[in-house]
Amino acid sequence: MSARIQGADTAALDMAESDHDHAHERGDQRADERADAQPWFRDGAAPMDAPLWWQLTHQAELVEALRSLCTGTPALVQLRLWVFLELMALPQARLTREALNLHFHLLREEALDLALRPLRTAGLIEWDAGTLEYSVTPLASGLMALLSPLTRSADEDTELAGLLAQVAGAHQLGTLQPSQLKHLQAQLARLHDEFADAIASGSEFRLRRARERHGRVFELIDRASQVLSAITASAQEHPGALRLARDIGLAQARLLAMKSQFDRALHQVERQRVTLGSTGVTTTDVRQWLRGVADPATLLGDALALPVRPVFVMGHDMLDVAEAEFERERPVSAPEALPEATTAPTGELHALALPKELDALVQALSAWQQEGPAAVRDMAEALQAGGSDPRYAAVAYRAQLMPLLGDPQSQALKGATGELARLPWRPRWSDRVQALPWPEVAAASVGCLHPPDAEPAPFEALPIPAETDGGTPPSAR
Numbered sequence: 114m115s116a117r118i119q120g121a122d123t124a125a126l127d128m129a130e131s132d133h134d135h136a137h138e139r140g141d142q143r144a145d146e147r148a149d150a151q152p153w154f155r156d157g158a159a160p161m162d163a164p165l166w167w168q169l170t171h172q173a174e175l176v177e178a179l180r181s182l183c184t185g186t187p188a189l190v191q192l193r194l195w196v197f198l199e200l201m202a203l204p205q206a207r208l209t210r211e212a213l214n215l216h217f218h219l220l221r222e223e224a225l226d227l228a229l230r231p232l233r234t235a236g237l238i239e240w241d242a243g244t245l246e247y248s249v250t251p252l253a254s255g256l257m258a259l260l261s262p263l264t265r266s267a268d269e270d271t272e273l274a275g276l277l278a279q280v281a282g283a284h285q286l287g288t289l290q291p292s293q294l295k296h297l298q299a300q301l302a303r304l305h306d307e308f309a310d311a312i313a314s315g316s317e318f319r320l321r322r323a324r325e326r327h328g329r330v331f332e333l334i335d336r337a338s339q340v341l342s343a344i345t346a347s348a349q350e351h352p353g354a355l356r357l358a359r360d361i362g363l364a365q366a367r368l369l370a371m372k373s374q375f376d377r378a379l380h381q382v383e384r385q386r387v388t389l390g391s392t393g394v395t396t397t398d399v400r401q402w403l404r405g406v407a408d409p410a411t412l413l414g415d416a417l418a419l420p421v422r423p424v425f426v427m428g429h430d431m432l433d434v435a436e437a438e439f440e441r442e443r444p445v446s447a448p449e450a451l452p453e454a455t456t457a458p459t460g461e462l463h464a465l466a467l468p469k470e471l472d473a474l475v476q477a478l479s480a481w482q483q484e485g486p487a488a489v490r491d492m493a494e495a496l497q498a499g500g501s502d503p504r505y506a507a508v509a510y511r512a513q514l515m516p517l518l519g520d521p522q523s524q525a526l527k528g529a530t531g532e533l534a535r536l537p538w539r540p541r542w543s544d545r546v547q548a549l550p551w552p553e554v555a556a557a558s559v560g561c562l563h564p565p566d567a568e569p570a571p572f573e574a575l576p577i578p579a580e581t582d583g584g585t586p587p588s589a590r
Contacts, residue, residue, distance in 0.1 A: 165292070174236065178256050181235035189227075196220075196228040197237065198264060200249065201257045207246040273300055274333055281340040289344065294357040301364035304330055308371050317382045317397060318404070324375045327368070334365055341365075470507045471529050473498040474514060478536050478562075489567075492540070492560030493549060505553035512557075515540040519565060538562045 169176065182193045196217065200208075203216065217225050232238045237253040240246075262275050276297045283289040311323035334341075345358040387396045403409060477498045481490060496511050497503040514533065517523045523534035545559040 174252055175255050175259075178235040178237055178252055179259065181231045181237075182256075184231075192224065193228050193231055194260070194263065196225070197232060197253070198257075198260065200232075200238065201253065207241075207244070207248050209246050213247065273304070273330060276300055277333055277337045280344070281337055284340055284344055291357060294344075294361060298357060298361050298364060301361065301368065305364065305367050305371070308368070308375075312371070312374050312378045315378070315382070317379070318400070320375065320378055320382065324379070327371060327375060331368060331372075334368070338365075468510065470498070470510050471514065471533065473507075474511050475529055475533050475536070478533070478538055482537060488564075490538075490562040492542070492562060493547070493557060495562055496557065497551070503549075503551035503554065508551075508554050508557070515560075518562075537564055539565050 182197060183190050185193075199216070205212070208216075213225065213229075214222070220228075229238070232253075233240065235252075236250055237256065239248050239250055241248065276293070280289065280293050280297055283293060308323050308327055311319050314320070341358070341361060345355070345362065389395070389399070406412065474495070477495065492515075495515075496508045498507070498511065517530065517534045518536060518538050518540055520534050523530060525531065526534070540560060540562055542558050542560040546556050547559050548556050
């Protein structure tokens, strides 16, 4: 084992010497690559007045280190990233090759060398030939700040949480940059468009997913609201930062306003939901069940007695049919004149009218009002509209109209219904039953009509016919 580790240290020393030999070559290569970018621009020169391009130009070493990790096959890139992130998580400042072999005991030695070589070439780790130890460079710490989102669990809100954490942390340390606020503003705008598309889609499942994510997003923003307020307060002396902070606050307000839009859209979906019979199963339940079926076509089973038989037509067959159709002789039909003008027949417009029983009741009650001082009237007399119509259907209909007398909402209506409600009569019923000598109605409840400003007389004082046996009304004939 010791011989194997000693051999690995010797190989690492040789690689370190070769790294120093190629240092100048890497610098010259990066300069050539930056020069090759000039033809991409219309003026033949890079826009050095653009702040972001200028920043990327001065971060060439960090860009080169990122490219060294992300070059090659997906498996090789994943191996390099894993080794680099594991190295950055180790608490030791210096590591021997033996410690690396123990930590990466799952890797074969040649695979570990394959992952460490780009890290040394890019200047992310250094090999000290005197102490035979590896150490992490400041460049690796800067690259770790870029790759830190890879160490978090992936979900839909990871990007927003990371941006909020960067803004909050940078504000606390006093290193907040306008570019960080711009990225946060752009992410809030993208979320607003995503939620707006979900609302416009009308899909119940998409609406519910978007509303759940909207709740998580707003919870994150609410937690960082104090920091964003402090940023706005501290940006008073910087017009650019103040404008960005205000734009972020406006984006927050737009996201908050979308909560009511989600509620209205889901309420509209609820109104369109249909219950299938008396089973209690709704169309939403059916759609949700169908979404869980792997192959919906299998639900047909043997429902199709005859399978679908597609008919394929070749191109030359279609051409022959088209040529024959063009060459076919068609009979020439003589032009037909328009028919002579005729007078339209006289029609009748039948308008929907209220039942005549309502008019008879209104006329009877109005006649009682015109007779003189209002007095208590027997309900039986009112049910037959003054003795003119004792049919069962008419009596039952008029009994249903009695609660309209004095009803405030019905008094505002126009027509016969409003006229009935405005008459100076009020109904009163009792729990007693009286026999009636009508052909289709054998008995009815005892009641009366009285003026609204007069106390009705007791039912015992009214002339009531003899009650039926047992006190219950017989069935209508």
